[in-house]
Amino acid sequence: MARHQTSALLRERGQRRPEHLTERRARPPIVELRKVGKVYPGGHVALERVSLRVDRGEFVFLVGPTGCGKSTLIKLLIRELEPTQGEVLIAGRDIATLPDKRIPHLRRRIGTVFQDFKLLPSRTVYDNVAYALQVIGASRAEIRSKVPDALRLVGLADKTGNYPDQLSGGEQQRLSVARAFVNHPPLLLADEPTGNLDPATSVGIMQTLYRINKTGTTVVVVTHDREMVDKMRRRVIALEAGHVVRDQAAGRYTDEESTREFAARLRDEMGVEDEAY
Amino acid sequence: MSRVLFFIGEGLRALRRSAAPGVASIVTVAVTVLLLGVLIPVLQTTGGKTDEVRDQVGLNTFLYDDATPEEIAALETEIQGIAHVESVEFISKARALEILRDRLEAEDKADLTEQLPGARNPLPASFKIKPDNLDNLESIRSALTPPGAAGTPEPISPIIEEVVDSRDEASSIRTVTGAVKWFLIVIAALLVIASLLLVGNTIRLSIYARRREVEVMQLVGATNWFIRWPFMVEGLICGFIGGAIAVAILFLGKEAVVDPLADSVNLISGEETIAFAKLVLVLLGVAMAVSAIGSGITLRRFLRV
Numbered sequence: 001m002a003r004h005q006t007s008a009l010l011r012e013r014g015q016r017r018p019e020h021l022t023e024r025r026a027r028p029p030i031v032e033l034r035k036v037g038k039v040y041p042g043g044h045v046a047l048e049r050v051s052l053r054v055d056r057g058e059f060v061f062l063v064g065p066t067g068c069g070k071s072t073l074i075k076l077l078i079r080e081l082e083p084t085q086g087e088v089l090i091a092g093r094d095i096a097t098l099p100d101k102r103i104p105h106l107r108r109r110i111g112t113v114f115q116d117f118k119l120l121p122s123r124t125v126y127d128n129v130a131y132a133l134q135v136i137g138a139s140r141a142e143i144r145s146k147v148p149d150a151l152r153l154v155g156l157a158d159k160t161g162n163y164p165d166q167l168s169g170g171e172q173q174r175l176s177v178a179r180a181f182v183n184h185p186p187l188l189l190a191d192e193p194t195g196n197l198d199p200a201t202s203v204g205i206m207q208t209l210y211r212i213n214k215t216g217t218t219v220v221v222v223t224h225d226r227e228m229v230d231k232m233r234r235r236v237i238a239l240e241a242g243h244v245v246r247d248q249a250a251g252r253y254t255d256e257e258s259t260r261e262f263a264a265r266l267r268d269e270m271g272v273e274d275e276a277y
Numbered sequence: 278m279s280r281v282l283f284f285i286g287e288g289l290r291a292l293r294r295s296a297a298p299g300v301a302s303i304v305t306v307a308v309t310v311l312l313l314g315v316l317i318p319v320l321q322t323t324g325g326k327t328d329e330v331r332d333q334v335g336l337n338t339f340l341y342d343d344a345t346p347e348e349i350a351a352l353e354t355e356i357q358g359i360a361h362v363e364s365v366e367f368i369s370k371a372r373a374l375e376i377l378r379d380r381l382e383a384e385d386k387a388d389l390t391e392q393l394p395g396a397r398n399p400l401p402a403s404f405k406i407k408p409d410n411l412d413n414l415e416s417i418r419s420a421l422t423p424p425g426a427a428g429t430p431e432p433i434s435p436i437i438e439e440v441v442d443s444r445d446e447a448s449s450i451r452t453v454t455g456a457v458k459w460f461l462i463v464i465a466a467l468l469v470i471a472s473l474l475l476v477g478n479t480i481r482l483s484i485y486a487r488r489r490e491v492e493v494m495q496l497v498g499a500t501n502w503f504i505r506w507p508f509m510v511e512g513l514i515c516g517f518i519g520g521a522i523a524v525a526i527l528f529l530g531k532e533a534v535v536d537p538l539a540d541s542v543n544l545i546s547g548e549e550t551i552a553f554a555k556l557v558l559v560l561l562g563v564a565m566a567v568s569a570i571g572s573g574i575t576l577r578r579f580l581r582v
Binding site: 121 | 279280283290291294295487489490492493494495496497498499500501503
């Protein structure tokens with residue numbers, strides 16, 4: 001079963017957080033927003049004076065009702081949109097100062113799981129993941145070794161030849177996760193990765209994200225699924241009407257959980273019997 | 278190198294996956310190239326015809342009948358010395374009569390020359406002077422008859438009776454051939470512009486259908502050129518196939534219609550027109566360049582971040 005296969009890509013490093021988090025506090029946070037505001041043309045205010053920082057290796061939830069600016073925030077981080085005021089810093093650099101030519105390079109360092117998946121419809125599952133590697137100029141050998149690993153991680157190893165429209169919603173979501181993670185970005189953004197999915201599949205996706213976080217990748221998950229967030233026991237940033245209204249650890253903050261324990265607890269608390277995949 | 282192969286593979290893959298826009302582009306390119314392929318030789322042929330007409334325009338210098346052979350020879354050398362004179366041809370009285378007879382015969386008219394009393398030849402001898410350029414006709418004329426003391430034109434030689442140029446004729450020919458040429462050039466230009474727009478539009482449609490894909494590629498971190506190359510390769514391939522189809526049709530048309538006619542109809546004189554091989558190369562090159570560059574330019578609209 002996919003879950004039990006040890007992936008060369010994602011070997012868990014014991015039970016501790018990555019060392020660089022505790023030892024090298026001096027490094028700039030991977031994400032920092034300074035009084036960021038975003039007003040859409042037409043006057044709709046999506047974000048207003050939002051300031052927050054996310055350190056390397058963190059697992060952060062961004063929650064809030066629909067329309068509170070969560071997705072806008074994600075779009076600002078990959079410069080799909082530009083803030084109307086304030087600064088967005090990635091790894092200490094204000095991305096507004098990046099020349100247009102460097103934007104693709106920024107996006108290669110940030111894996112993004114889009115709300116609407118954004119898969120390439122004319123490419124197979126395998127080719128969709130491979131594209132993220134082709135873009136950065138990876139060799140054929142590299143692609144051949146990394147893509148199956150990523151697909152195994154999300155449990156799609158047996159669907160490599162399918163096209164996106166032949167996959168279920170959950171499978172497309174997982175494919176999106178695989179593509180976001182295949183080149184090991186230091187930062188992974190997931191916009192509603194469990195939206196519209198049944199609880200069992202949601203747990204599976206969360207488990208995958210948790211596993212990815214364990215390898216040292218900073219993970220930011222946008223969701224409106226409060227129940228799931230409460231059970232995950234991670235840092236939660238709550239947005240409401242464009243403002244940060246809460247930023248704290250939800251429940252007991254347990255660092256010391258393995259992926260297996262984490263998934264088991266989550267399934268238990270969510271009342272999910274079967275494994276997602 | 279592996280990049281180049283990747284882009285070619287991507288372009289081919291896109292064509293395989295969605296054949297319809299590709300076929301549309303190919304057909305458009307084929308029609309356009311076909312038009313160009315017909316138009317270029319036609320334009321050149323009319324150019325050739327015009328030159329022929331211009332060849333017949335010159336300056337006729339009629340001589341008195343009592344001019345001696347020495348005087349005629351001296352005048353000929355003198356005329357040859359005038360600037361812009363391309364050639365001088367002496368037409369004797371007998372030759373002039375001969376030309377008149379030929380012309381009458383060609384027009385199926387009775388030989389009026391036989392009715393001349395006592396076989397007298399009324400036609401004067403003349404020099405037929407051809408200028409190197411039609412526009413220089415006037416300067417040659419004034420060289421032959423410079424203004425004398427009284428201000429009226431005086432011939433440079435006493436044996437010259439009259440200098441006649443077909444000035445009105447020449448200028449009207451000039452206007453007509455010029456108009457025909459311009460008319461054709463304007464039509465050709467309009468056709469080329471229309472076809473370019475047509476090709477551009479077809480490409481735009483096929484790319485528009487895939488703008489989501491382009492957006493996704495951007496969000497995954499593909500550079501603009503990384504996205505653009507496969508589309509340009511696709512355009513190149515469509516251009517080549519479309520161009521090849523047009524060239525094949527042109528070749529068939531040339532073999533079946535034009536070549537058999539060329540022997541009997543003087544209009545389609547092959548000599549001034551462009552060589553077929555050269556035409557093929559030009560057309561293929563244009564087809565490929567237009568569709569590849571068209572793809573690249575059209576994409577720019579979707580590539581804005």
